[in-house]
Amino acid sequence: MKTSARNQLSGKVVEITTGTVMSEIKIEVSPSIHICATVTNDGKESLGIDVDSKVGTLIKASTIILSKETIKTTARNNIKGVVKEVIKGAVNSEIKVSIGENQLCAVVTNEAVEDLSIKKDDTVYAIFKASSVILVA
Numbered sequence: 001m002k003t004s005a006r007n008q009l010s011g012k013v014v015e016i017t018t019g020t021v022m023s024e025i026k027i028e029v030s031p032s033i034h035i036c037a038t039v040t041n042d043g044k045e046s047l048g049i050d051v052d053s054k055v056g057t058l059i060k061a062s063t064i065i066l067s068k069e070t071i072k073t074t075a076r077n078n079i080k081g082v083v084k085e086v087i088k089g090a091v092n093s094e095i096k097v098s099i100g101e102n103q104l105c106a107v108v109t110n111e112a113v114e115d116l117s118i119k120k121d122d123t124v125y126a127i128f129k130a131s132s133v134i135l136v137a
Contacts, residue, residue: 001136006061006094006105009035013053016044024076024130027055030100035059036076037133047137056136063132064106066095067125068116076130079104083122086113093118097126 011029023044025037035057039047049055070078081097081104093113095106104126108118118124 003058005058005134006107007057007059007064009057009059009102009104011035011055011057013049013051013055016049016051018044025049025055025135027057029057029102033079033100033102035079035133036130037135038076038130039135043135047135049135049137053137058134058136059104059128059132061094061105061107063128064104064108065127066097066106066108066112066116066118067127068118068122070125071127073127074129075127077126077128077133079126081124081126083118083120083124086118086120088113095124097124099126 009029011027014028015026017024022038027035079099081099084098085096087094092107097104
């Protein structure tokens with residue numbers, strides 16, 4: 001399957017919390033990095049997701065918020081990483097962030113890059129909601 005999502009990480013389901021309508025799925029994408037996704041219970045069942053299942057995650061780069069400080073938010077994913085590259089465009093920049101053995105890409109405005117003085121080798125936090133994660137089985 002080909003997608004336009006810049007972030008495609010694979011991992012193992014390590015925890016499932018099932019509610020009335022939705023389930024929260026916790027995926028280990030590397031030994032110290034976990035991603036939380038929320039999906040409908042029907043979606044979880046149709047993909048056959050159980051603990052220890054192998055799944056793929058898709059996260060659009062435009063849904064990732066970057067911070068240079070750890071902050072408390074309602075977003076379930078707040079992952080510490082290191083900036084590996086800043087690619088400046090006319091309006092937006094693509095920021096490539098190393099997270100453990102993987103990489104996340106975030107697309108943010110050039111103004112935001114300047115406001116936060118984001119540059120190579122900076123520590124940043126990639127923040128995104130669990131509902132922004134699409135699962136693939």
